Amino acid sequence: MSHEGRFGQYGGSYIPEILHNSQQQLIAAYRSAMADETFVAELEWQLQHFSGRPTPLTFCPNLSKTLGGAQIYLKREDLNHSGAHKMTNVIGQGLLTKRMGKKRIIAETGAGQHGVASALIAARLGLECTVYMGAHDIERQYPNVFWMKQLGATVVSVESGSRTLRDALDEAMRDWAQNYQDTHYLIGTACGCEPYPEMVAGFQSVIGNEVKKQAAEQFGALPDKIYACVGGGSNACGIFLPFLDTDTELVGVEAGGIGDAPGEHAKRFHVADSKPGIAQGFASLFLQDDQGQLMETQSISAGLDYVSVSPILADLEAQGKVRMTSARDDEVLQAFRTLASNEGIIPALESSHAVAGALREAAALDPSQKIVINISGRGDKDIFNIAKAVKDTQFNEFLAGYLERETQA
Amino acid sequence: MSSLQKYIIDQRESKPILLMTHVVYGYPTVADSLQLMASLLEQGVEFLEVQFPFSDPVADGPAITAACHAAVENKPELAQYLVDMAKLKTAYPDSRILMMSYLNPLYRFGLDRVVCLARGVISGFIIPDLPLEMGQQFADECINADIAPIWLATPDTDEERLKVVGKAAYGMLYCVSRRGVTGQHTDQLNDLSSYLQRVKAHVDVPLGVGFGIQSPQDVADLTGQADIAILGSALLNAFNQGGIPAVQQLVASLR
Numbered sequence: 001m002s003h004e005g006r007f008g009q010y011g012g013s014y015i016p017e018i019l020h021n022s023q024q025q026l027i028a029a030y031r032s033a034m035a036d037e038t039f040v041a042e043l044e045w046q047l048q049h050f051s052g053r054p055t056p057l058t059f060c061p062n063l064s065k066t067l068g069g070a071q072i073y074l075k076r077e078d079l080n081h082s083g084a085h086k087m088t089n090v091i092g093q094g095l096l097t098k099r100m101g102k103k104r105i106i107a108e109t110g111a112g113q114h115g116v117a118s119a120l121i122a123a124r125l126g127l128e129c130t131v132y133m134g135a136h137d138i139e140r141q142y143p144n145v146f147w148m149k150q151l152g153a154t155v156v157s158v159e160s161g162s163r164t165l166r167d168a169l170d171e172a173m174r175d176w177a178q179n180y181q182d183t184h185y186l187i188g189t190a191c192g193c194e195p196y197p198e199m200v201a202g203f204q205s206v207i208g209n210e211v212k213k214q215a216a217e218q219f220g221a222l223p224d225k226i227y228a229c230v231g232g233g234s235n236a237c238g239i240f241l242p243f244l245d246t247d248t249e250l251v252g253v254e255a256g257g258i259g260d261a262p263g264e265h266a267k268r269f270h271v272a273d274s275k276p277g278i279a280q281g282f283a284s285l286f287l288q289d290d291q292g293q294l295m296e297t298q299s300i301s302a303g304l305d306y307v308s309v310s311p312i313l314a315d316l317e318a319q320g321k322v323r324m325t326s327a328r329d330d331e332v333l334q335a336f337r338t339l340a341s342n343e344g345i346i347p348a349l350e351s352s353h354a355v356a357g358a359l360r361e362a363a364a365l366d367p368s369q370k371i372v373i374n375i376s377g378r379g380d381k382d383i384f385n386i387a388k389a390v391k392d393t394q395f396n397e398f399l400a401g402y403l404e405r406e407t408q409a
Numbered sequence: 410m411s412s413l414q415k416y417i418i419d420q421r422e423s424k425p426i427l428l429m430t431h432v433v434y435g436y437p438t439v440a441d442s443l444q445l446m447a448s449l450l451e452q453g454v455e456f457l458e459v460q461f462p463f464s465d466p467v468a469d470g471p472a473i474t475a476a477c478h479a480a481v482e483n484k485p486e487l488a489q490y491l492v493d494m495a496k497l498k499t500a501y502p503d504s505r506i507l508m509m510s511y512l513n514p515l516y517r518f519g520l521d522r523v524v525c526l527a528r529g530v531i532s533g534f535i536i537p538d539l540p541l542e543m544g545q546q547f548a549d550e551c552i553n554a555d556i557a558p559i560w561l562a563t564p565d566t567d568e569e570r571l572k573v574v575g576k577a578a579y580g581m582l583y584c585v586s587r588r589g590v591t592g593q594h595t596d597q598l599n600d601l602s603s604y605l606q607r608v609k610a611h612v613d614v615p616l617g618v619g620f621g622i623q624s625p626q627d628v629a630d631l632t633g634q635a636d637i638a639i640l641g642s643a644l645l646n647a648f649n650q651g652g653i654p655a656v657q658q659l660v661a662s663l664r
């Protein structure tokens with residue numbers, strides 16, 4: 001547990017005074033819920049029966065053999081309901097919303113994964129749901145918008161600024177400042193003011209705890225290395241935190257985008273433009289210019305396309321407890337193909353970053369070593385991006401034909 | 410007593426209410442914004458609140474957010490901002506300049522460096538994303554430089570919190586008129602009286618009221634209840650519609 005939500009020099013609570021009461025209420029509610037056996041039991045029940053936890057730890061015989069290095073295991077967060085680890089967090093915060101007696105949730109979303117997960121839990125728990133999404137992301141990710149609407153959520157298109165995740169988060173904070181009396185802001189990653197980083201990482205830590213148990217059952221030891229992609233940092237925190245201060249090496253993989261120039265990537269570590277900053281409620285590393293203005297980011301995976309990173313990870317990296325690396329779009333697509341064709345598993349493009357980071361290093365490891373890759377989500381949602389990247393012309397013909405039939409009808 | 414508070418008390422001897430007008434530095438250009446500021450000071454507003462624009466202004470509504478985004482495109486620099494404010498301060502010594510900024514541009518520049526360069530130019534800082542608990546050290550540095558760290562209260566600030574805010578209050582207190590962000594109109598400003606009474610029970614510095622103040626009627630409603638009426642989005646909207654003349658007309662009508 002952290003003091004005032006601080007993690008080393010990062011974290012804290014940098015929010016407008018208007019949100020003070022609401023934040024204090026949330027901190028108190030979270031602490032009391034986690035100390036309440038009934039709440040924890042209800043959480044576990046929902047994780048199992050609504051989302052399908054525990055998710056498997058799947059050995060990859062073909063890939064391990066082909067590479068001839070470490071034994072490769074996948075943590076199958078893609079098998080959660082909604083197809084990503086995001087579900088775990090929304091179940092936790094959804095139950096907390098009910099406990100606080102609030103009737104509405106708001107969420108920010110980039111790719112729409114967290115938006116869909118929020119809409120699902122809202123429908124199940126009988127909560128109103130408003131999702132803020134950048135206009136640019138809505139154009140790129142309409143299928144998720146479609147599902148949110150089917151689930152009864154209101155999707156608000158954010159037209160300001162760069163019209164992406166960062167702006168959606170700003171807009172969600174504005175809604176929170178207006179409506180905190182009946183509304184909980186359900187943040188989708190381990191960022192934001194106290195208690196969000198600790199709370200989201202805490203709900204997601206079920207991932208790492210399951211891996212510990214499954215590793216013991218399957219190979220009687222802790223993994224040598226764990227790889228996770230790092231957007232805001234929730235799936236990485238979730239799988240890493242239970243392994244802190246063990247011999248397991250923890251490796252985060254960021255979005256390398258298309259290059260190293262400003263605006264071409266979403267790397268918050270090891271780049272000159274990323275510096276300690278304070279925005280969106282918390283202190284962490286932010287991609288920013290010399291005047292402290294936040295910068296644009298880019299990635300083939302919308303879920304990693306974020307200007308900052310969890311203060312928990314920023315601090316762990318500074319302490320040398322987590323190693324950060326990155327993978328560019330082309331290497332990520334290659335990793336996606338390799339996993340799909342060798343093991344019959346379709347990873348999300350976000351998760352494919354973790355796969356890329358691991359494949360790069362696995363061959364050089366000893367066959368006695370075991371590595372775990374967190375498959376944070378499944379890749380079905382990426383069908384448009386992947387079809388485009390692999391230049392599947394038949395996909396375009398299908399879309400053209402669909403449009404033609406629909407406009408005639 | 411801080412110079413800011415003394416100034417407010419002096420001014421209030423002859424004026425029933427003071428005006429604070431908000432301008433975004435760099436919108437639509439740096440030169441245009443400076444011209445607007447000079448015209449407001451020329452008109453005799455007591456306070457000029459100058460916002461250094463930030464890419465992610467979470468406490469601002471659509472009008473100010475759009476102005477900030479447009480201003481950021483012009484790549485304004487904080488060092489130049491302070492130089493420009495010093496010039497205005499010299500040209501209009503009878504008014505006071507307050508700096509409004511989100512934390513990150515200040516943090517990037519160096520908080521102690523800002524305080525050092527702002528000394529004698531800026532009378533107070535308004536930083537909407539710096540809560541009391543996180544700003545102790547900065548507040549002490551400001552006070553040493555005779556700059557007021559201006560804290561905020563809101564209608565939902567409870568008694569317990571008001572005691573804390575009251576203890577920290579320095580120079581003046583910024584009373585937010587309602588929930589939400591800047592921009593929307595605040596209905597029934599006269600309902601403010603019980604809120605402001607509660608605040609006064611715990612706070613002994615002058616009070617400014619902002620968020621949604623738009624019209625002569627709003628300013629009249631505040632007169633007798635607060636020391637300063639703070640206008641932001643209303644001025645910006647006037648500027649967007651009719652440039653500096655429209656702003657001057659609005660300001661002239663206010664009291």
Ligand SMILES: Cc1ncc(COP(=O)(O)O)c(C=O)c1O
Pocket residue numbers: 084085086110111112113114188189190229230231232233234235236302303304348350351376377378
């Ligand atoms: C499948 C998947 N993985 C990873 C992420 C990145 O988020 P985080 O870093 O919080 O795990 C997202 C975000 O949308 C996602 O959908």
